[in-house]
Amino acid sequence: MSTMNPKARRRLLKAGTSAHYEDAHYYDNAYRSRKDDVAFYTDMARSKGGPVLELGVGTGRVAIDIAHAGIKVVGIDRMAEMLTRAKERIAKLPKEIGARIDLRRGDIQRVRLGKRFPLVISPFNVFMHLYELKEIERTLQTVHAHLTPKGTFVFDVLMPVPGALARDPSRFYKSRPIKSPADGKRYAYSEAFQYDGVRQVQMVTMVFEELGNHQNNFVTPLAHRQFYPEELKALLHYNGFKIDAIYGDYNKGPLTDESESQIVVARKATR
Ligand SMILES: C[S@@+](CC[C@H](N)C(=O)[O-])C[C@H]1O[C@@H](n2cnc3c(N)ncnc32)[C@H](O)[C@@H]1O
Numbered sequence: 001m002s003t004m005n006p007k008a009r010r011r012l013l014k015a016g017t018s019a020h021y022e023d024a025h026y027y028d029n030a031y032r033s034r035k036d037d038v039a040f041y042t043d044m045a046r047s048k049g050g051p052v053l054e055l056g057v058g059t060g061r062v063a064i065d066i067a068h069a070g071i072k073v074v075g076i077d078r079m080a081e082m083l084t085r086a087k088e089r090i091a092k093l094p095k096e097i098g099a100r101i102d103l104r105r106g107d108i109q110r111v112r113l114g115k116r117f118p119l120v121i122s123p124f125n126v127f128m129h130l131y132e133l134k135e136i137e138r139t140l141q142t143v144h145a146h147l148t149p150k151g152t153f154v155f156d157v158l159m160p161v162p163g164a165l166a167r168d169p170s171r172f173y174k175s176r177p178i179k180s181p182a183d184g185k186r187y188a189y190s191e192a193f194q195y196d197g198v199r200q201v202q203m204v205t206m207v208f209e210e211l212g213n214h215q216n217n218f219v220t221p222l223a224h225r226q227f228y229p230e231e232l233k234a235l236l237h238y239n240g241f242k243i244d245a246i247y248g249d250y251n252k253g254p255l256t257d258e259s260e261s262q263i264v265v266a267r268k269a270t271r
Helices: 006-021 024-030 036-048 063-068 080-091 134-148 230-240
Strands: 053-055 072-078 102-105 117-122 147-158 175-177 185-198 203-209 218-226 241-247 259-267
Touching: 006 024, 006 203, 006 218, 024 080, 036 063, 036 072, 053 063, 053 134, 063 080, 063 102, 063 241, 072 080, 080 102, 102 203, 117 134, 134 147, 134 230, 134 241, 185 241, 203 241, 230 241
Parallel strands: 053 072, 053 117, 072 102, 117 147
Antiparallel strands: 147 259, 175 185, 185 203, 203 218, 241 259
């Protein structure tokens, strides 16, 4: 990707930031067993109190648990498909719980609600869809504009794994077949990984091949900006934040080379 012309690269990044979220039922099914982060963010909401602002709310995976805990959430996302699915899920909740969630379609780089929150969260790699410095900085300004003076900002991104980023880009790594919630069909599933070390973007190509019928094969790209720990610290520092903790797991364990995610807890820096 580092040698691509800028127009083609922009097109690829656009696909890599939206394609994975066009089938929101698939998203919910694929991540249904991911629960530790939900418990962590819900505990954060309990200790800070609401309302909470969730940047990149998706299908409401985290927001719904926070609402169950009695706390109001405003959730922003730019993908209509994810928000439609969130609304479907919310419609099934008891009325008083569903009423605590306010969904808005918008871009987290630009949204301004004219309101401040004691807790702003951005769970599950949302920041990995911010590819360029200006996109990251604009989003940090969004956070700044919405945090109360003593508010807390919590988000997570994957920990870059040098070996994984160095994988042979022409190789397809097979996983177990999956059943699509959209059409009920079974697909062989494999992934290929290409890493642009100049822009620190990993492109994951997810390949779905229908078992016994290759007419319904499809490919979903996913583009993830990689953030190195020291880089995260610098980004937050130079954009007006003070870091309280960077955890390496959702039980608040330390960040190590083996950590899957970097979970950052920060607040506004005061002079
Ligand atoms: C991996 S999902 C996480 C969703 C949710 N926070 C969760 O934990 O399940 C990433 C979400 O971020 C959203 N997103 C990415 N970039 C965005 C942007 N610039 N503005 C608004 N939403 C964005 C995507 O549409 C997607 O729904």
